[in-house]
Amino acid sequence: DAGVIQSPRHEVTEMGQEVTLRCKPISGHNSLFWYRQTMMRGLELLIYFNNNVPIDDSGMPEDRFSAKMPNASFSTLKIQPSEPRDSAVYFCASGTGTVIETQYFGPGTRLLVL
């Protein structure tokens, strides 16, 4: 089975540009998470979807960040406009939707904003 798929794996952009990160969860999973990992702040949950509906977006840093899940097999995280402090590794994870579920992580997108 294919795991969680993320694209692109690496992104380099200039400050002010729009960035779109993509995620394909594992088929049959109904929960999806977006995380950000930095040296300073560690792993932070940005947003959680269940059955394509955003349930908890309290971790989204500001209005420049938005996330969508138009269907069960695709999600995007968009940053507009991007800033250097957004440089991080962004992970998508999916799970079966139970309280003790295992979250399956994708390989991440390494974003560098110049």
Add this chain to the structure above:
Amino acid sequence: AQSVTQLGSHVSVSEGALVLLRCNYSSSVPPYLFWYVQYPNQGLQLLLKYTSAATLVKGINGFEAEFKKSETSFHLTKPSAHMSDAAEYFCAVSALGGYNKLIFGAGTRLAVHP
């Protein structure tokens, strides 16, 4: 609020030696606890999880962890380190909120020397 503290950001052991990675948690209710491993340039992978069944939990790759309520600890151990165990290890607790919202520790980077 739930939280985890990982003691030691870096641990170094010799190949064949005991691995001990420390994790202490804070929770107002019986917690669900997890250990994840992150290999270089990869996403996180579940090693094991405690869900209140058995206090000694066995995971993949020979790792195990023991839940000790009196010490609020969930330390990760492996009897004999292998070079392939070199990675970053994250302890996490499931926060209250109706879904598996993971609160991650800062991580411990394990180095294994020949």
